[in-house]
Amino acid sequence: MALRVKISARAAREVRQAAEWWLVNRTSAPGAIGTDFAESVGLLAEQPAIGAKYSGSRTPGVRRLFLSRVGYFIYYRVDGTELRVLEFWRSGMPVASISALAVSKLPPNISSNRNASATTTTAMSSEDFLFSLVDEIQRKQRESSFAALLPRERIFYLVSALEAELNNGGFNQFFFNSAGDFTTESVEALRTIGADQTAMLLEQAADVFRPVTPSPNWSERQAQVNAFTEAQNATLESLDRMFDAYRDNLSRLLANFMESA
């Protein structure tokens, strides 16, 4: 029997915002958000165990399902006979980065309240503002080109995309996806914000392509990645573990950079 579906007010707002954007900017599939969300939630109501499991302990039982066509994750959990949809987050923009920026851009009194962990409403409204900033940067990148971004916007875009890919599927995924079009620029962006450890790891990951380099052409680079040997994939996995074990605080470094740039 299918679970009863409840969608949090916040998740509903996120779905509506995504649907509005998609309607205007994706004319080939303007209704994709609604279609894919509905089909996926319907599937989850029947088969809730298909999503990946959250490994922590603060929000037990949470799972997520990736909607590959639209690039969003559905975060959910089952409570009794209910499927509770909690969030609808883009895969390309880590909330950690946005939240760090939200804290850094808030007036001091609000920032200190947020640190007291009881100001969800205030924090969310600031994050909404920063989501708008992120939307604007991503819109500029999509509608014109990467070169059209201001230098600080490029750095924000590159570091955020890299962090999202590494958190999601590691260096292999970074190179396989479009974020890998800008490998050299990403190394420079990391060094600019002071993330030297991550920059070094990315350079080592790019060395896996030797004797060539990661192609800036997406399809050519995907062919390179698909042709990796077991040894090459093992090296990337080793670098993933190093990234996880000792990582730069990319969100904080990015926030510091955006404040000073």
Next chain:
Amino acid sequence: MQVATGTVVNGKIVLEGVPLAEGAKVTVVTRGADESFSLSEAQENALLASIEEIERGAYVTLEELLASLPQ
């Protein structure tokens, strides 16, 4: 709707013993049940806020949400 499990063989999905009508639309879900992911503190806080929202009645059904989406 029916749910079936298959295997990817040479880039194609192979289903065994599952009759599918010609032209039927299918959704492909790559199993993630054995995978795990971690969350930042900010993400965990957001999820906790959403859980609390539903518990105090601030939720919509799927039908209500779909009806409110732009056409």
